[in-house]
Amino acid sequence: MSRANLQHWRRNVPHGVSNLVVPDVGTPVPIADPLADIVAGCRLGNRHAQRLLYDRCHERLYRLIARMVGQQDATDLLQQVFLQVFVKIGQFSGSACFETWAYRLAINECLQFRRRKSRTPCDMPADEPIDPSASHTERTQHQELVELALAQLKPELRAIFVLREIEGLSYREIAAALQIEQGTVGSRLNQARSQLRKRLIELGWNPKT
Amino acid sequence: MNCESARDLLSAYFDQELKPDAASAVRAHLVTCQDCARRLAEFQELSALAADICEPEVPRGVWSAIESSLAREHRRQPGNTRWGRLMKPSRVAIAATLLIGASLVLLGYWTWRSLDQHVQMAAVFDRYLGEFQEHPQQAQEILLTRYGGRPMDLQAVGAGQFKPNAPQDLPNGFERVETYLLDMPCCTCTQTIYRNHAGDTLALLEHREEQRMWFGNRTVIEAQCHGQMTCLVQLKDQLAASWKCGPRYLTVIGARNVEQVSELISFLDAQRPQDKG
Numbered sequence: 001m002s003r004a005n006l007q008h009w010r011r012n013v014p015h016g017v018s019n020l021v022v023p024d025v026g027t028p029v030p031i032a033d034p035l036a037d038i039v040a041g042c043r044l045g046n047r048h049a050q051r052l053l054y055d056r057c058h059e060r061l062y063r064l065i066a067r068m069v070g071q072q073d074a075t076d077l078l079q080q081v082f083l084q085v086f087v088k089i090g091q092f093s094g095s096a097c098f099e100t101w102a103y104r105l106a107i108n109e110c111l112q113f114r115r116r117k118s119r120t121p122c123d124m125p126a127d128e129p130i131d132p133s134a135s136h137t138e139r140t141q142h143q144e145l146v147e148l149a150l151a152q153l154k155p156e157l158r159a160i161f162v163l164r165e166i167e168g169l170s171y172r173e174i175a176a177a178l179q180i181e182q183g184t185v186g187s188r189l190n191q192a193r194s195q196l197r198k199r200l201i202e203l204g205w206n207p208k209t
Numbered sequence: 210m211n212c213e214s215a216r217d218l219l220s221a222y223f224d225q226e227l228k229p230d231a232a233s234a235v236r237a238h239l240v241t242c243q244d245c246a247r248r249l250a251e252f253q254e255l256s257a258l259a260a261d262i263c264e265p266e267v268p269r270g271v272w273s274a275i276e277s278s279l280a281r282e283h284r285r286q287p288g289n290t291r292w293g294r295l296m297k298p299s300r301v302a303i304a305a306t307l308l309i310g311a312s313l314v315l316l317g318y319w320t321w322r323s324l325d326q327h328v329q330m331a332a333v334f335d336r337y338l339g340e341f342q343e344h345p346q347q348a349q350e351i352l353l354t355r356y357g358g359r360p361m362d363l364q365a366v367g368a369g370q371f372k373p374n375a376p377q378d379l380p381n382g383f384e385r386v387e388t389y390l391l392d393m394p395c396c397t398c399t400q401t402i403y404r405n406h407a408g409d410t411l412a413l414l415e416h417r418e419e420q421r422m423w424f425g426n427r428t429v430i431e432a433q434c435h436g437q438m439t440c441l442v443q444l445k446d447q448l449a450a451s452w453k454c455g456p457r458y459l460t461v462i463g464a465r466n467v468e469q470v471s472e473l474i475s476f477l478d479a480q481r482p483q484d485k486g
Binding site: 045047050051054058059062063066071074075078079082083086087142143146147161164165166170171185186187189190193196197200207208 | 216251258260274
């Protein structure tokens with residue numbers, strides 16, 4: 001599923017069909033995790049199940065990781081995250097959606113990676129090469145600006161913005177992935193949106209509003 | 210609702226995460242507040258911008274690398290190498306190992322306990338032998354106290370019990386005073402006390418096994434006494450002697466000299482019941 005389609009699905013799915021919450025009333029409606037069977041196979045170390053899980057989740061995890069650490073290091077981190085997933089899958093309790101749990105592992109790996117590299121939020125654009133496979137014409141100026149501005153956000157704000165705006169997670173899922181209170185998600189998103197807009201303007205973006 | 214409260218809830222309102230009553234309150238505020246409404250529009254514009262950013266493409270070969278790492282990890286785990294599989298413990302092997310381990314622990318404990326008891330016994334006998342010449346009564350108390358000594362009624366000893374062969378009298382006017390049963394770590398043995406008119410005391414111990422450990426670090430001399438190989442130990446002015454008499458071993462404490470020992474050996478050999486333990 002492409003990101004655009006996923007966004008569309010996330011945005012337009014009827015609330016009662018949501019696999020985790022009914023946002024209008026805030027009442028959790030847990031249903032069977034669509035990945036439950038695959039996850040069960042992974043718990044047994046089944047290589048076919050591991051491959052299926054990878055096929056189902058790797059694009060979304062890669063998007064998140066690439067936004068968090070840059071594409072240069074995203075491939076290595078994606079490998080590490082999946083190895084962590086397969087090693088720690090016995091610890092997955094099943095109380096939340098598997099993908100939320102995987103997002104949490106990925107974000108933790110990204111934060112640890114950034115600590116190891118001791119990068120500041122501002123140094124990523126300098127050593128982040130433009131993907132040579134994509135011509136400049138394919139990347140609009142706005143896209144580049146957003147990526148640069150995102151890279152300048154603090155990792156915690158970047159993570160919450162990506163999880164909401166790019167991955168389309170609900171507040172409940174974001175809270176589980178970032179291990180924060182659900183009530184904190186909104187205020188942190190306020191900060192992320194305000195700071196991202198400020199960075200964009202500093203980088204030359206001309207807002208319509 | 211004022212601006213501050215509305216702005217706190219603005220992201221949740223924009224993302225449709227507010228409960229209906231809170232959402233209604235924010236909506237009502239936005240109708241009247243252009244500043245907050247503009248902020249909401251900024252969120253909308255930002256969201257549209259983010260939706261357009263390029264989706265990074267996952268490089269090829271990532272799964273192959275993960276699969277290789279998984280295979281390496283699998284091989285590293287105990288029991289998954291060829292040697293590991295050969296050495297993979299079965300339940301029977303685990304049970305056998307535990308049993309052998311428990312046996313070794315018990316054997317070790319038993320050996321330690323046995324050695325400890327022997328060391329303690331040698332210490333008790335060292336005190337006993339040291340006291341015997343000067344204070345035979347106190348020396349006797351040491352053994353009786355330590356090993357639960359109790360007088361035996363020789364007439365009431367039942368079949369299968371260790372019955373002493375000690376006679377009522379010994380040469381040189383020694384008469385039996387009492388016979389005790391001692392529960393010692395090495396064995397159950399009897400001790401018969403003899404005394405003569407001069408007040409001299411002899412102790413005669415009967416036991417099934419040779420007990421050289423009773424003499425501890427004292428020098429033991431092996432000598433033929435009345436044709437019998439005998440262990441002799443000097444105790445100040447007295448002797449202790451131990452020899453085999455039929456199926457049993459006899460140990461006498463308090464002999465004056467080797468001649469008395471020989472005489473006792475001869476006498477007791479003549480007294481013993483033939484071929485009886």
